[in-house]
Amino acid sequence: MNAIDPIHAEAQGIRLSGVTKSYDAKAVTIPPMDIEMRAGEFTVILGPSGCGKSTLLQMIAGLERVTGGTISIGGREVQDLEPKERGLAMVFQNYALYPHMTVAQNIGYSLRVAGIQRAERDARVKAVARMLGLADFLHRKPGQLSGGQRQRVAIGRAIIREPGVLLFDEPLSNLDAQLRQDMRLELAELHHRIGATSIFVTHDQVEAMTLADRILILNKGRVEQFDTPKTIYSRPASIFVAKFIGAPPMNILPVSGDGRALRFGNGKVFAASPLKGEFLLGIRPESIVLDRHGPIRAQLRHREDLGSHMILTAAFDLVDLRIALPFGSAEPQQSDLHLHFPRECLHLFDVEGRRIEADFHLEYAN
Ligand SMILES: Nc1ncnc2c1ncn2[C@@H]1O[C@H](COP(=O)(O)OP(=O)(O)OP(=O)(O)O)[C@@H](O)[C@H]1O
Numbered sequence: 425m426n427a428i429d430p431i432h433a434e435a436q437g438i439r440l441s442g443v444t445k446s447y448d449a450k451a452v453t454i455p456p457m458d459i460e461m462r463a464g465e466f467t468v469i470l471g472p473s474g475c476g477k478s479t480l481l482q483m484i485a486g487l488e489r490v491t492g493g494t495i496s497i498g499g500r501e502v503q504d505l506e507p508k509e510r511g512l513a514m515v516f517q518n519y520a521l522y523p524h525m526t527v528a529q530n531i532g533y534s535l536r537v538a539g540i541q542r543a544e545r546d547a548r549v550k551a552v553a554r555m556l557g558l559a560d561f562l563h564r565k566p567g568q569l570s571g572g573q574r575q576r577v578a579i580g581r582a583i584i585r586e587p588g589v590l591l592f593d594e595p596l597s598n599l600d601a602q603l604r605q606d607m608r609l610e611l612a613e614l615h616h617r618i619g620a621t622s623i624f625v626t627h628d629q630v631e632a633m634t635l636a637d638r639i640l641i642l643n644k645g646r647v648e649q650f651d652t653p654k655t656i657y658s659r660p661a662s663i664f665v666a667k668f669i670g671a672p673p674m675n676i677l678p679v680s681g682d683g684r685a686l687r688f689g690n691g692k693v694f695a696a697s698p699l700k701g702e703f704l705l706g707i708r709p710e711s712i713v714l715d716r717h718g719p720i721r722a723q724l725r726h727r728e729d730l731g732s733h734m735i736l737t738a739a740f741d742l743v744d745l746r747i748a749l750p751f752g753s754a755e756p757q758q759s760d761l762h763l764h765f766p767r768e769c770l771h772l773f774d775v776e777g778r779r780i781e782a783d784f785h786l787e788y789a790n
Pocket residue numbers: 447448453471472473474475476477478479480627
């Protein structure tokens with residue numbers, strides 16, 4: 425133990441090979457999955473309700489059995505081991521604290537079970553409590569704490585044994601918006617201090633973008649993309665990812681290519697490109713530029729002022745375009761909008777919704 429960071433874990437890498445899960449013979453919840461999380465990495469699992477986030481986390485934790493495949497932690501196969509034999513700890517959404525025990529007893533519980541001497545236990549409980557800002561509450565019962573303090577106790581209880589892997593299942597979802605934000609920052613800092621490999625399940629894309637080294641996006645149990653927040657945002661691997669990250673979601677426009685150009689907007693806008701067939705072009709609302717000389721025309725239908733920014737909805741060709749304007753931008757004075765789509769902000773997908781890297785540039789026909 426070192427004097428500044430009393431809790432420091434030996435981080436363990438995690439590897440899933442061909443892991444599958446079926447709760448019953450009729451449906452496959454997780455088709456074969458191969459992923460690897462590096463030692464010390466912070467992975468956020470993100471996806472819509474029912475996509476299998478908790479199932480995946482619980483298989484790693486050992487609370488659900490795998491139907492097939494292997495899970496290794498630190499190079500050791502664990503899929504047949506009990507949760508307590510896997511060298512990990514878990515923090516849940518409902519804190520599951522012992523109500524009759526004090527904060528100190530809750531945090532130190534696993535050390536007591538492990539037969540660690542009182543003096544050492546007390547010293548470690550105090551160190552963890554200091555780290556989590558709980559030093560003044562050690563003698564209180566969970567019922568005398570706020571939601572955020574209770575969640576810190578649950579985290580303290582998880583980290584005190586210095587697990588190589590920490591698993592979080594929506595730990596912040598019961599907290600109000602301000603507390604969520606504070607706890608998010610605390611968790612990020614804690615992760616850096618402890619150094620454990622962390623896996624965090626959430627519905628919240630802001631949590632995912634701010635906490636993760638890499639985000640694992642699941643769709644019906646399949647991995648859509650597993651990459652850094654920056655890459656997920658700037659080079660989404662599919663329309664599913666493109667629309668899942670970012671609010672309002674990315675605009676998607678049908679385009680068709682004749683081998684020389686991709687045309688959209690009644691053929692008035694085209695992209696010189698050798699692609700042939702039907703495609704989908706994506707542009708984020710915040711990437712569209714209002715520009716008096718912009719060659720793309722759209723009809724303003726609706727505006728929503730959100731304080732920090734404004735969202736315009738405008739009819740373009742057969743779709744409604746969403747346009748996000750930062751706070752302080754000049755508001756359009758008429759319903760006839762002139763827009764510009766910067767080339768570097770355009771994404772191209774095939775009709776199945778998979779990203780295509782293609783060389784093209786926009787041109788306009790008058
Ligand atoms: N014990 C179970 N028995 C049968 N089916 C289950 C069981 N647990 C989960 N499922 C099913 O497996 C699928 C994935 O569920 P899971 O809870 O992993 O999703 P999730 O992404 O965590 O969802 P949410 O975000 O709503 O918590 C769902 O279709 C769910 O109905």
